[in-house]
Amino acid sequence: MIPTFTRAYQAAAAIAGFRIVAFADAANNATITEASTQTGAFLGVSDRQGADAGGMADVHRDGLGSVELGGTVAAGDPLTADADGKAIAAVAAIGTTKRIVGYADEPGVSGDIIDAFISPGVLHVPA
CATH class of the missing domain: 2.40.340 (Beta-clip)
Structure with missing residues (x-):
């Protein structure tokens, strides 16, 4: 970290x-x-x-911090929260907005603790 x-x-x-x-x-x-x-x-x-x-x-x-995963992510995926505060890949559909906490710095699966670049922001896909 x-x-x-x-x-x-x-x-x-x-x-x-x-x-x-x-x-x-x-x-x-x-x-x-x-x-x-x-x-x-x-x-x-x-x-x-x-x-x-x-x-x-x-x-x-x-900065670079550690986060527990609630699903599978690839390095570089934007990360959002599941219902338990664990990180999951953020996938925004057309016309939606999702908050992100940052980006995965490495791949992982549910239960893994990975490094992520922490930079809260918004992922928006216009209609």
Whole structure:
């Protein structure tokens, strides 16, 4: 891992290590939670320890970080979150928008922890 920006946030609920995280309440950015949708704004990836509910979680927001996979990805695939905050390949259909946390730096399958270039953004395919 070569994170270039890491920040601590309070966990609204337990957060596992190497998970994609988002604000628990986007209107009040006081706490974070594991991401559970492909359309919510991602902050980055939790560090190895994660956090208990109410505890502090370090979040890698930029740079090379590790993330647990929820499906098969190829090196270079844009990554989004599954319902458990694990990374899956982002595939946007025509007329859709998906949030991404970054790009896979290596291939892997569900359950693997891989390096990824963390750079939250948006994947949009116009109609």
